[in-house]
Amino acid sequence: xxxxxxxxxxxxxxxxxxxxxxxxxxxxxxxxxxxxxxxxxxxxxxxxxxxxxxxxxxxxxxxxxxxxxxxxxxxxxxxxxxxxxxxxxxxxxxxxxxxxxxxxxxxxxxxxxxxxxxxxxxxxxxxxxxxxxxxxxxxxxxxxxxxxxxxxxxxxxxxxxxxxxxxxxxxxxxxxxxxxxxxxxxxxxxxxxxxxxxxxxxxxxxxxxxxx
Numbered sequence: 001x002x003x004x005x006x007x008x009x010x011x012x013x014x015x016x017x018x019x020x021x022x023x024x025x026x027x028x029x030x031x032x033x034x035x036x037x038x039x040x041x042x043x044x045x046x047x048x049x050x051x052x053x054x055x056x057x058x059x060x061x062x063x064x065x066x067x068x069x070x071x072x073x074x075x076x077x078x079x080x081x082x083x084x085x086x087x088x089x090x091x092x093x094x095x096x097x098x099x100x101x102x103x104x105x106x107x108x109x110x111x112x113x114x115x116x117x118x119x120x121x122x123x124x125x126x127x128x129x130x131x132x133x134x135x136x137x138x139x140x141x142x143x144x145x146x147x148x149x150x151x152x153x154x155x156x157x158x159x160x161x162x163x164x165x166x167x168x169x170x171x172x173x174x175x176x177x178x179x180x181x182x183x184x185x186x187x188x189x190x191x192x193x194x195x196x197x198x199x200x201x202x203x204x205x206x207x208x209x210x211x212x
Contacts, residue, residue: 001168001169001172001173002172002173002176003173003176004176004180005176005180008056009054009055009056010054010056011052011053011054011055012052012053012054012055012068012070012071013050013051013052013068013070014050014051014052014069014070015048015049015050015051015132015133015136016049016050016051017132018051018068019034019051022066025066026063026066027066028055028057028061028062028063028066028067029062029063030057031054031055031057031061034051034053035052035053035054036052037049037050037051037052042194042195042198043195044195044198044199045211045212046198046207046210046211047209047210047211048209053068069127070092073092073120073124074092074093074108075091075092075093075096075106075108075109075116076089076090076091076092076109076116076117077089077090077091077137077141078121078124078128078137079137079141080128080134080137080138082138082197082200082201082204083134083204084128084129084131084134085128086121086124086128089117090140090144091144094144094175094179095175096109097144097147097148097158098158098159098160098175099160099161100159100161101113102161103159103160103161130208131201131204131205131206131208132208132209134201134205135197135198135201135208135209138201139194139197142185142190142193142194143184143185146184146185147175147178147179147184147185149184150183151171151178154174155171160172
């Protein structure tokens with residue numbers, strides 16, 4: 001039911017700090033350069049840069065250990081507080097948000113959820129001492145909340161198995177537009193919230209983003 005997503009590649013976001021380390025390591029063959037770099041400016045002038053890789057390797061990464069963080073953490077991202085303590089987990093990709101555990105297409109979620117989350121808790125511990133990654137995970141969670149709320153407002157739910165069959169095509173088309181145009185979070189309310197999250201984390205850890 002998608003009109004614009006053709007499934008030929010997956011867009012992978014990397015923080016500037018991560019991308020620099022990725023480049024130093026040599027990256028993944030065929031994914032050496034960012035396809036797009038985005039820059040976001042917060043109220044206090046701090047800058048967040050996102051480097052996007054477009055991957056069509058379907059898991060056949062070489063060398064495998066150089067995968068971006070988003071791939072290593074799939075299928076979950078941690079829901080954290082401002083001090084980096086893990087409170088829970090949520091889906092690591094936007095499209096996975098639309099499935100509950102019983103209907104999820106990924107066996108890691110459907111059959112091995114507890115095991116995967118336990119492994120992630122251990123492996124994430126060093127990373128969650130860095131305020132940049134704490135901010136990134138909190139930002140991802142907020143993006144997911146806004147996307148889910150936008151769909152829930154129109155369809156009564158953001159879970160595809162709770163949507164009437166006759167509305168499935170409309171649901172997926174709406175989700176596609178919300179993602180492509182970023183309409184779910186392109187508003188002042190989201191901007192204010194993301195700036196507040198930054199300020200709260202910086203108050204605890206010190207400033208962690210560059211200024212232009």
